[in-house]
Amino acid sequence: MNLPGKMDVGKDKLRQMNCEFNPLSRCDGSVMYSQGATVVIAAVLGPIEVKTQNLSIDGSYLECNYRPKAGLPQVKERIREAAIRDVLELALLAEAHPRSKMSVQVQELEDRGSIDACAVNSACLAMLVGGLPLKYSFAAVHCIINEQGEYVLDPDQSETLHQRASFTFAFDSVEGNLLLVQTKGAFKIAQFNDIECLCRAASAEIFQFYRNQVAKYHGRSEAIAEKEEDASMET
Amino acid sequence: MSTTSTIVMPGERISAIEELAKSKRVILGPGLRRQDDTVVASKAGPLRHKEPSTFWVDNYQRRYIPARGDLVLGIVRSKAGDNYRVDIGAADTASISYLAFEAATKKNRPDLNPGDLIYARVLNASADIEPELVCVNSVGKRGKLGVLAEGFFFKCTLNLGRMLLRENCPVLAALTRELPYEIAVGVNGRIWLKAHSLRETIALANAIVALEQSGCAEIDKICDNLGDFLQA
Numbered sequence: 510m511n512l513p514g515k516m517d518v519g520k521d522k523l524r525q526m527n528c529e530f531n532p533l534s535r536c537d538g539s540v541m542y543s544q545g546a547t548v549v550i551a552a553v554l555g556p557i558e559v560k561t562q563n564l565s566i567d568g569s570y571l572e573c574n575y576r577p578k579a580g581l582p583q584v585k586e587r588i589r590e591a592a593i594r595d596v597l598e599l600a601l602l603a604e605a606h607p608r609s610k611m612s613v614q615v616q617e618l619e620d621r622g623s624i625d626a627c628a629v630n631s632a633c634l635a636m637l638v639g640g641l642p643l644k645y646s647f648a649a650v651h652c653i654i655n656e657q658g659e660y661v662l663d664p665d666q667s668e669t670l671h672q673r674a675s676f677t678f679a680f681d682s683v684e685g686n687l688l689l690v691q692t693k694g695a696f697k698i699a700q701f702n703d704i705e706c707l708c709r710a711a712s713a714e715i716f717q718f719y720r721n722q723v724a725k726y727h728g729r730s731e732a733i734a735e736k737e738e739d740a741s742m743e744t
Numbered sequence: 745m746s747t748t749s750t751i752v753m754p755g756e757r758i759s760a761i762e763e764l765a766k767s768k769r770v771i772l773g774p775g776l777r778r779q780d781d782t783v784v785a786s787k788a789g790p791l792r793h794k795e796p797s798t799f800w801v802d803n804y805q806r807r808y809i810p811a812r813g814d815l816v817l818g819i820v821r822s823k824a825g826d827n828y829r830v831d832i833g834a835a836d837t838a839s840i841s842y843l844a845f846e847a848a849t850k851k852n853r854p855d856l857n858p859g860d861l862i863y864a865r866v867l868n869a870s871a872d873i874e875p876e877l878v879c880v881n882s883v884g885k886r887g888k889l890g891v892l893a894e895g896f897f898f899k900c901t902l903n904l905g906r907m908l909l910r911e912n913c914p915v916l917a918a919l920t921r922e923l924p925y926e927i928a929v930g931v932n933g934r935i936w937l938k939a940h941s942l943r944e945t946i947a948l949a950n951a952i953v954a955l956e957q958s959g960c961a962e963i964d965k966i967c968d969n970l971g972d973f974l975q976a
Contacts, residue, residue: 605777
């Protein structure tokens with residue numbers, strides 16, 4: 510990715526990402542995902558039985574719930590929920606399971622900045638581990654312009670206190686198309702373009718993280734399968 | 745099955761299969777789909793290949809997706825006209841006709857009640873219609889299928905169910921050396937077990953659930969534990 514030469518980049522590294530697959534036992538796929546100190550749990554169920562009012566004969570119905578750390582979801586949470594659903598709706602291969610429902614639950618555990626991006630990424634990982642059919646995987650990146658006019662990628666909460674503008678972009682893994690744009694504050698169109706470039710470059714790192722985690726998850730299980738093959742040869 | 749496997753992600757084009765498809769027929773299993781002239785993955789996991797030309801994406805899914813010919817364990821939910829509704833753990837409840845049992849006629853209906861457990865074969869599985877089950881084979885004999893009375897029923901992961909049903913799986917043979925028992929394993933991740941006593945049944949169920957964590961390699965150790973448990 511060629512970044513424009515004269516860009517004021519305060520921080521162009523993503524925070525440390527971590528994830529744990531299937532921490533919950535009763536759903537079809539779940540993940541605990543953290544980006545820096547921001548932590549969320551996402552769970553998917555699907556395909557499952559759908560209520561008649563939501564039934565669609567040419568695709569599955571997608572349900573998305575976002576729960577805040579404490580209390581009931583308010584307007585802010587509803588907006589976040591809608592953003593996750595919009596991205597998922599684009600990525601989900603709905604025609605694979607008609608007359609069914611896919612249900613995604615995202616529970617916020619700790620919000621220390623970039624919660625929007627974190628929630629979208631955790632939803633993607635949960636879909637991957639739950640084996641739900643997707644057209645592509647997706648990754649969201651958050652970026653702000655701070656008071657000095659510098660770009661700060663994936664900011665921590667302390668860095669977001671004084672911001673001029675904040676951006677959240679989501680990209681798909683195949684063609685790198687934009688799936689979601691959320692902006693807040695005042696900025697120039699040139700800055701918008703710069704930040705899109707910056708986020709696009711960072712999303713590649715997230716896709717690599719997905720791949721590594723999936724490989725690790727299956728690698729562990731594969732070790733068991735190989736042992737079993739050895740055992741069957743001995744008998 | 746090839747042991748060297750590449751990890752594929754949703755949306756990834758798999759050109760190796762496209763190359764092969766030019767010369768012969770290929771079978772695309774779960775997790776792969778055809779998009780115009782390209783083969784694209786729709787799930788994340790290692791790409792598997794079975795000779796001569798079957799491909800699929802392995803992944804540790806917990807939700808059962810019905811497929812024709814699968815052996816499943818289902819619980820009868822209700823009676824609806826000429827059909828029974830059966831819960832097989834899929835998105836939709838399956839249906840089974842009362843004529844799909846051995847020696848059943850219009851006069852002589854099978855005696856099935858809500859809550860009964862049946863071992864059945866999936867006759868019809870399309871995404872657009874509900875799955876249909878049968879409890880007889882093509883010549884009208886029940887074979888191993890039918891209602892399972894008594895015994896103990898529990899759920900496990902889909903992988904464990906498939907593993908136990910594999911032809912060269914050493915687990916069930918090893919357990920037979922310890923205890924006599926009857927077992928029905930469904931690929932929908934459900935198992936029914938029956939031994940002489942309740943104690944033995946529960947011991948066997950625990951042994952099978954323990955396999956999920958340890959894998960088949962530790963079957964000898966599990967069998968030893970089973971012996972200890974029964975003597976205690």
